Amino acid sequence: MKTYLDCIPCFLKQALWISRRTTDDEPKIKQILGEIGALIKTIPLNSSPPETGRLIYKKIREITGISDPLKDLKKKYTEIALGLYPFLKREIEKSDDRLLTAIRLSIAGNVIDFGASRGFELEKEIEEILKKEFAIFDYEKFKECFESADEVLYIGDNAGETVFDKILIEEMNKPVTYVVREQPVINDATYVDAVESGLDKVAKILSSGTDAPGVILETTGEEFKKVYNDAQFIISKGQGNYEALSEEKRPIFFLLKVKCPVIAKDIGVGDGDIILKKSF
């Protein structure tokens, strides 16, 4: 997905929110916003938003000296999600379509996002998403592609959401490679966050090799690139990965809750909608 003009003020808004979590030194935050403002001229509109996200978080790291500003929030939501795990498993047990319920839960976990929007009530969202109608529902294609694949490449998004992903992985019952970010960015899951969620028990964890909040292919590592190019069935979680991969001609299934009007417009659905969408 390209960068829309509306993304530009939003970059500043996100930078402000994250910066405030690292420091209450107003001149320092002002400096961050100034540096990011000065970057705007250099952002090509045909780049995808996570490419700029990457530059923004690099600036924040450089100026504040803090490499993982949302570490506490990631830990908190991983713990909350682990606490919900038995309840989530019961939802699977009592459902008629275990795979679909697991997909729904994995999308419910995607509300734990401190990038696009920051206000959510997790348990309420879970209840809603378990019943909500999909705006795009390529479930038959998903099952077909999944059944014919030997392995699953699962590109993760946020910490805490990882626990919900674990539930879907448990239902799929096939070898899974779970992709995390190389370095902390927003509240995206890194290796440590994935392990804290117990994903190492059900999947091979692989770093994307990038510190962008989305797997922008040019910035990913060689190992990821190889696995990605060979993959027969790919799950891509969340907005950042959608933004990075939306134009790819690969067997990708995007699972996400739309949390921003720009992405809603790009996909052709409403803000707040949930989607299970095949890439092409």
Place this chain on the structure above:
Amino acid sequence: MKTYLDCIPCFLKQALWISRRTTDDEPKIKQILGEIGALIKTIPLNSSPPETGRLIYKKIREITGISDPLKDLKKKYTEIALGLYPFLKREIEKSDDRLLTAIRLSIAGNVIDFGASRGFELEKEIEEILKKEFAIFDYEKFKECFESADEVLYIGDNAGETVFDKILIEEMNKPVTYVVREQPVINDATYVDAVESGLDKVAKILSSGTDAPGVILETTGEEFKKVYNDAQFIISKGQGNYEALSEEKRPIFFLLKVKCPVIAKDIGVGDGDIILKKSF
């Protein structure tokens, strides 16, 4: 009022909105956002937001070559307000406190604002503001100061709101100098807009001498400065003028509807509140 960090993303958002009304040339709009982004470093946080607003609209004028991007909206809302004039006058006729009802209507007119927020339903807002409780209500001080003053200095805000101001001026029945912006900025009223609203029939119209969306004193003209310094009773309409004058030790009464969380915080009221506030 100083510039808060939250104002910075909002400057970009406003610039984007206004730019889109001048052109659909995305690279040109991107250029505007880039130039404004580059300005962020130079904005002192102790300057007031209209000082930056002034620079932003200057950039938009320079890059697009369009001096009055909201000319059509200003005309439209002036016409709508003129159409409402007989209804507004009847509200005054049937009220127990004509001056207070006129003040309420003048605040209702302040919703016609394309700076801070851009969504409003004028007639619904009028109905609400006629009944709404004031968050700050210095009405006794207002009457006292007004009664002892020979003249009124009335600092206007937006086009269309001007018609509502005319109604308050008619109720005050004292010599009034009505201040407009020197040049178009957002949908702020200029001389032409004031005349289209019929203000020249009830007041002397004076340019502030500034193209900022608020009377930042250092940027105002000599004539305005003199009138301002001599004034015994000053009405200041809207957020932009509040931002410019909030720290002044002069007999100013701020009449506005709060349309932004930052100003709400600065005043110590809620977003959406209405206020009639003495300056000190």
